[in-house]
Amino acid sequence: MTMRIERKHLVTLINELTSPDPRVRSSASDRIQDWMDTFSSGDGRLLSEILAMAASCEPDRECLEAQLHALSELDTAEKIGDADLSPLKSIPAERLHVEHRDYMDDLVPYLEADSGDATG
Numbered sequence: 001m002t003m004r005i006e007r008k009h010l011v012t013l014i015n016e017l018t019s020p021d022p023r024v025r026s027s028a029s030d031r032i033q034d035w036m037d038t039f040s041s042g043d044g045r046l047l048s049e050i051l052a053m054a055a056s057c058e059p060d061r062e063c064l065e066a067q068l069h070a071l072s073e074l075d076t077a078e079k080i081g082d083a084d085l086s087p088l089k090s091i092p093a094e095r096l097h098v099e100h101r102d103y104m105d106d107l108v109p110y111l112e113a114d115s116g117d118a119t120g
Helices: 007-017 024-032 041-055 061-076 086-090 096-117
Strands: none
Touching: 007 024, 007 041, 024 041, 024 086, 041 061, 041 086, 041 096, 086 096
């Protein structure tokens, strides 16, 4: 039986994903893969939306790669569900380097599915 992540650890992870320090954000993003089996589908959706929002304004190139990698891993584990990844659309093309493109390509289905639902 797989253990679920304790709420206090999930809250700590979320705090680290939104830390002002890019090293902390990157480390937290990397930890998502290690803890994947402990996340419920709801945890996965929550983390996916936080990562998408954080990536949309991430100034650090290596941290952006870690965030996109974490999203790709959440996708592989089928934990993204119906999370809103639309903030990824706002990442300027000049901030997406070769190491980011494969991850973005993996996430295109979520971005295309979201575009038909846009209102307002």
